[in-house]
Amino acid sequence: HQKIFDKITKVELKILIGQYAQKYYLKDKMQSNLTETVRNYKKYLPQYLPLPHPSPRNNIWLSKNRWFENELLPEIQTIIKSELKK
Numbered sequence: 507h508q509k510i511f512d513k514i515t516k517v518e519l520k521i522l523i524g525q526y527a528q529k530y531y532l533k534d535k536m537q538s539n540l541t542e543t544v545r546n547y548k549k550y551l552p553q554y555l556p557l558p559h560p561s562p563r564n565n566i567w568l569s570k571n572r573w574f575e576n577e578l579l580p581e582i583q584t585i586i587k588s589e590l591k592k
Contacts, residue, residue: 522556523558523559525540525543527529532554551585
């Protein structure tokens with residue numbers, strides 16, 4: 507995976523989707539679980555943006571963590587729009 511990122515020189519923000527990607531890139535910097543890692547996403551900016559996997563299997567996670575959709579998702583959309591303008 508790192509070989510791909512090495513070839514792409516303008517990547518400033520890596521979106522880490524799901525726990526496997528977060529474990530791979532964040533290693534010991536990850537919080538105690540996916541929820542806490544996503545909740546503390548600002549700790550990983552501007553290099554990484556940890557997100558839950560958008561799988562339908564995660565609907566339970568989304569229903570238990572309404573803060574993600576209500577508070578965090580609009581902020582994430584702003585971050586991504588800002589990155590796209592660079």
